[in-house]
Amino acid sequence: MVEITRRAAFAGAALSMAAAPVTKAFAFAPQAATQAPGFYRYKVGDIEMTTVNDGVSAMPIEDGFVRNVPKAEVNAFLESTFRAPNIYSGPYNPVLINNGRQLALVDTGTGEGALKSSNGLNGRLLMNLAAAGIDPASIDLVILSHYHGDHMNGLIRADNSIAFPNAEILVPEVEHKFWMDDGEMSRAATPRVEATFKNARRVMTADVRKRVRTYAWGQELMSGVTATATPGHTPGHTSHVVSSGNKTLYLQAVVTHAPFLFARNPGWHFMLDVDPVAAEATRRNVYDMLAAERMMVQGFHYPFPAVGHVEKTATGYREDIVQWSPVL
Amino acid sequence: MVEITRRAAFAGAALSMAAAPVTKAFAFAPQAATQAPGFYRYKVGDIEMTTVNDGVSAMPIEDGFVRNVPKAEVNAFLESTFRAPNIYSGPYNPVLINNGRQLALVDTGTGEGALKSSNGLNGRLLMNLAAAGIDPASIDLVILSHYHGDHMNGLIRADNSIAFPNAEILVPEVEHKFWMDDGEMSRAATPRVEATFKNARRVMTADVRKRVRTYAWGQELMSGVTATATPGHTPGHTSHVVSSGNKTLYLQAVVTHAPFLFARNPGWHFMLDVDPVAAEATRRNVYDMLAAERMMVQGFHYPFPAVGHVEKTATGYREDIVQWSPVL
Numbered sequence: 001m002v003e004i005t006r007r008a009a010f011a012g013a014a015l016s017m018a019a020a021p022v023t024k025a026f027a028f029a030p031q032a033a034t035q036a037p038g039f040y041r042y043k044v045g046d047i048e049m050t051t052v053n054d055g056v057s058a059m060p061i062e063d064g065f066v067r068n069v070p071k072a073e074v075n076a077f078l079e080s081t082f083r084a085p086n087i088y089s090g091p092y093n094p095v096l097i098n099n100g101r102q103l104a105l106v107d108t109g110t111g112e113g114a115l116k117s118s119n120g121l122n123g124r125l126l127m128n129l130a131a132a133g134i135d136p137a138s139i140d141l142v143i144l145s146h147y148h149g150d151h152m153n154g155l156i157r158a159d160n161s162i163a164f165p166n167a168e169i170l171v172p173e174v175e176h177k178f179w180m181d182d183g184e185m186s187r188a189a190t191p192r193v194e195a196t197f198k199n200a201r202r203v204m205t206a207d208v209r210k211r212v213r214t215y216a217w218g219q220e221l222m223s224g225v226t227a228t229a230t231p232g233h234t235p236g237h238t239s240h241v242v243s244s245g246n247k248t249l250y251l252q253a254v255v256t257h258a259p260f261l262f263a264r265n266p267g268w269h270f271m272l273d274v275d276p277v278a279a280e281a282t283r284r285n286v287y288d289m290l291a292a293e294r295m296m297v298q299g300f301h302y303p304f305p306a307v308g309h310v311e312k313t314a315t316g317y318r319e320d321i322v323q324w325s326p327v328l
Numbered sequence: 329m330v331e332i333t334r335r336a337a338f339a340g341a342a343l344s345m346a347a348a349p350v351t352k353a354f355a356f357a358p359q360a361a362t363q364a365p366g367f368y369r370y371k372v373g374d375i376e377m378t379t380v381n382d383g384v385s386a387m388p389i390e391d392g393f394v395r396n397v398p399k400a401e402v403n404a405f406l407e408s409t410f411r412a413p414n415i416y417s418g419p420y421n422p423v424l425i426n427n428g429r430q431l432a433l434v435d436t437g438t439g440e441g442a443l444k445s446s447n448g449l450n451g452r453l454l455m456n457l458a459a460a461g462i463d464p465a466s467i468d469l470v471i472l473s474h475y476h477g478d479h480m481n482g483l484i485r486a487d488n489s490i491a492f493p494n495a496e497i498l499v500p501e502v503e504h505k506f507w508m509d510d511g512e513m514s515r516a517a518t519p520r521v522e523a524t525f526k527n528a529r530r531v532m533t534a535d536v537r538k539r540v541r542t543y544a545w546g547q548e549l550m551s552g553v554t555a556t557a558t559p560g561h562t563p564g565h566t567s568h569v570v571s572s573g574n575k576t577l578y579l580q581a582v583v584t585h586a587p588f589l590f591a592r593n594p595g596w597h598f599m600l601d602v603d604p605v606a607a608e609a610t611r612r613n614v615y616d617m618l619a620a621e622r623m624m625v626q627g628f629h630y631p632f633p634a635v636g637h638v639e640k641t642a643t644g645y646r647e648d649i650v651q652w653s654p655v656l
Contacts, residue, residue: 029431029466031376032369035654036460039364048359055654082622082637082648091651103357124654132364138357260651294410304652309410320410321649323419323588324632326363326383326452 037131040305045244054092054109055122093306104141108154145253175236232279259319365459368633373572382420382437383450421634436482473581503564560607587647
């Protein structure tokens, strides 16, 4: 009130109601400089979902970031979505599924070790699980969609110990076979793909391996959660359909990477797509279905809380993130 | 793992890696059934903003909810935005401004008393302030945009005591004069408007009144925060421009009510607009400016975290809520 009072004194503006100035010392709360916890709950029928944010990336946008689109065009599009250019801030969003009998975590984020290397931008899953009141030891199942580091690195802690000590680890059969095959590794098309093979071996410690079970496309992994084939981004990339009562959610993993780029431009080929042509075909098939069915969809790289719907536009698809609700 | 193991046993699907079944009892975490805290922080230059959610409404949609549009059309539009019809779930979002010297709260929500009457849907401000680590006694200024109950009722607690005991209460001069004028009250056009006059008198307890200062349009209320005239929704309805460095935020209060209805359809006249024609003119002026300048905007009835941008479309304006960030 310092400014308004002084200004009023000189300008003669009305100070209408108080007979005398309030003579308190201002309490002065400091700026907090920290964000709210990154989790969000919602229901799919009787199933309780909890998006648990692992943070965001900060990847430089260079030619090749989108294989078939020049850097300048990617930047211009990012700016059209009110985002800063040059640095790609892609969200990471693992999700908990609690069907009342089992608690599953789908994908595990960039791992505790990334918290330091990213300066706190990502590797935040365990912090946000704690904020959500979830003990990692209470997780019954970890379900992986595919073997990129931002999905599997969180299986182990910074000290390489297992992060979810009581969980079985369910992995797509096709994906596991591909990335753990030394012959495939010897034929890796690029250093980036070779690094993914090596990273998978790093994360698959003896402790992890003894908890791993492979699953097939079409298989029900827990009551209400079924695996479905969405290859392209990686050979065994898998999505999951969550159903309860008359409600259905499509957990799309990386059918599109960030939807504000790749759903809006389904023909754009992301640099991390192992088979970008197959990825685009999968993307168009799934997104035509999602739009036609008006089905709720959650995406690992969707903006937190990472759940919404998509509508078809003249040039692609547009995501519409759900309205945050204070109650379930 | 019960399902997959049994299924695998009968179907012969591969259980590739584990030599022996894991023989633990599942930990079984119960469903939590509660939402994450409703606050969100971001920066405007050196100023720290904190959206503090007060909840949502649950208003029946009837003819007259939008004065110049039939109920069926409103419901169809809501469904096109992937929202349920018939019950309008409009968010309430007060906001804190901390410029490093003073902490202000802009608008106060439906009040602690509403927590019970709404079954927890709204009246959540004090809970969410606590979650954000803010003591109500540390708030230096309360700034009101206008005198509708969802903006001013939170000035007092459920027991009618003052909610922010150390704050001066800054109110728009035109707004205060209108709603506190008994002659204006005697000419109230509808029972709903008359109820607003009466509610303002209920909330303006002696304790509140002795803390009130009126402010004029164009006045700087604290360093970096200036009041600006946006009449129509109410006669003295006021917005606030927050500036620091080269950053600007337009705090639009209710220039549009829920943007997913009234920014997308700027010609729609909301039932609570005191002068809907003036409100529409203000809305088109402000939104043309926001779209042209690509200015960040926060709205009281925007979906939490209630801050974003707007772009002009063929038929109106479309809001684009910011991407949630784990760091400030």
